[in-house]
Amino acid sequence: MTRQAIVVGAGIGGLATALALHRIGWQATVLERAAELGEIGAGMSQAPNALRALAELGVGERARAAGVPTDASANLRTPDGRYLQRARPGDPRPLFAFHRADLHGVLLEALPAGWVRTNAEVTAVRQDATSGTVICDGTELNADLVVAADGIGSTMRRQLWPQAPAPRFLGRTAWLGVAEMPGLPGSVTLGPGGYVLIHPLSRGRAYWAYVTTARAPGIRYDDEKAEVARRIGSWHDPIPALVEATPAGAVIHIDIHHVDPLPTYVRGRVVLLGDAAHAMSPDRGQGAGQSIEDAVVLAAALAGEPTIEDALRRYDAERRPRTQATARGAGKDGQRLTSQVAHRAIVTMLRMVPAALWRKGIAADGNATWRWQPPRLPATGT
Ligand SMILES: Cc1cc2nc3c(=O)[nH]c(=O)nc-3n(C[C@H](O)[C@H](O)[C@H](O)COP(=O)(O)OP(=O)(O)OC[C@H]3O[C@@H](n4cnc5c(N)ncnc54)[C@H](O)[C@@H]3O)c2cc1C
Numbered sequence: 001m002t003r004q005a006i007v008v009g010a011g012i013g014g015l016a017t018a019l020a021l022h023r024i025g026w027q028a029t030v031l032e033r034a035a036e037l038g039e040i041g042a043g044m045s046q047a048p049n050a051l052r053a054l055a056e057l058g059v060g061e062r063a064r065a066a067g068v069p070t071d072a073s074a075n076l077r078t079p080d081g082r083y084l085q086r087a088r089p090g091d092p093r094p095l096f097a098f099h100r101a102d103l104h105g106v107l108l109e110a111l112p113a114g115w116v117r118t119n120a121e122v123t124a125v126r127q128d129a130t131s132g133t134v135i136c137d138g139t140e141l142n143a144d145l146v147v148a149a150d151g152i153g154s155t156m157r158r159q160l161w162p163q164a165p166a167p168r169f170l171g172r173t174a175w176l177g178v179a180e181m182p183g184l185p186g187s188v189t190l191g192p193g194g195y196v197l198i199h200p201l202s203r204g205r206a207y208w209a210y211v212t213t214a215r216a217p218g219i220r221y222d223d224e225k226a227e228v229a230r231r232i233g234s235w236h237d238p239i240p241a242l243v244e245a246t247p248a249g250a251v252i253h254i255d256i257h258h259v260d261p262l263p264t265y266v267r268g269r270v271v272l273l274g275d276a277a278h279a280m281s282p283d284r285g286q287g288a289g290q291s292i293e294d295a296v297v298l299a300a301a302l303a304g305e306p307t308i309e310d311a312l313r314r315y316d317a318e319r320r321p322r323t324q325a326t327a328r329g330a331g332k333d334g335q336r337l338t339s340q341v342a343h344r345a346i347v348t349m350l351r352m353v354p355a356a357l358w359r360k361g362i363a364a365d366g367n368a369t370w371r372w373q374p375p376r377l378p379a380t381g382t
Helices: 012-023 048-056 060-066 100-109 155-160 224-232 239-245 287-304 308-337 340-352 355-361
Strands: 004-008 027-031 043-046 083-085 096-099 122-127 132-136 139-143 145-148 168-180 187-191 194-200 205-213 252-258 270-272
Touching: 004 012, 004 132, 004 139, 012 027, 012 100, 012 287, 027 139, 043 048, 043 100, 043 205, 043 287, 048 060, 048 287, 060 096, 060 100, 083 340, 096 100, 096 205, 122 145, 122 155, 132 145, 145 155, 155 270, 168 224, 168 239, 168 308, 187 340, 194 224, 194 239, 205 224, 205 239, 224 239, 252 308, 270 308, 287 308, 308 340
Parallel strands: 004 027, 004 145, 145 270
Antiparallel strands: 043 096, 122 132, 132 139, 168 205, 168 252, 187 194, 194 205
């Protein structure tokens, strides 16, 4: 008998999960509250761990074709434009940069038609020993498993993990944008109290983000573009031009929150995945990547274990330590990279690191997060 899942949320985590379930021969319905799955968000990068997970989902090539290799972790600069580390022609480029909508589109196109329902907000969830139930548009829907991929503000987490604290503001805020600017190399520019990230995107576009500290969440400006230009408009080229070339209404301003570590990602037949389980500071570019890993591990466990309960136990045991360690590391990086006090020490340290050593650290197998290998999926569904 074909197993059925309900996936709540059609972000990158939810779509990756539906695809992973498809590959192991399950049926899934993805319920998304938004009216449309459109050109959402700005840019992001995916590291070798996530690119391997995408390959296991059968979309590795399509994802690479939608992205652009980026030198962001190789080109480190100071606001006056000097290089602390610099990419050389021919260096390996294990990081790929995407417009979020492009990566999302790759996952969506790989799903069977009709699996994603928009305008479908889930308002309640219940579970018992053998199934999960959600309420959507006043209708009860029942399945062998409910995957809550409903993001950092997860309704599912609030209902089934009532003791869990609300997402915590990390004291940082970010402005993001996408502009038409072909041929830009990726880079990170470290200023006192904040940094600017640039990634090249497909179709001649570039993504930029400025991350800095904020004393409270919710501080907003009448003209966000003017505000970010005021802060980084005197930094090296092409930063001022990139901000200037971004349509004013398209500058996104977002406060950084995370989900404190949960003691379990599983309640009976409901499982948390992606930001709903472990939203993290963006400074390692791993949030969506971890959700893609979650999807592959969940499907491998469902395909490989004798019961759904065993599979969920395995998912929880494998994913909590990794995602929570990644979130911890990202949080610390974010704190250091936006610290006025640590800035000088970081710049001095990066200037002194021999170029060969830095390159080794940013190679595809250069760090534990990037070295991760996905479990194999049996691919019975495609
Ligand atoms: C500034 C910034 C930069 C980042 N850069 C990177 C990066 O470079 N690389 C990377 O890997 N990650 C990055 N991330 C993190 C990444 O964006 C997230 O980790 C990722 O998008 C989470 O995906 P998700 O599917 O879990 O959640 P979401 O993308 O939040 O999707 C959740 C979906 O659920 C829907 N939903 C919510 N509630 C309901 C409901 N009740 N019923 C139905 N639908 C519902 C929402 O509408 C949404 O579509 C960054 C994050 C930030 C803030």
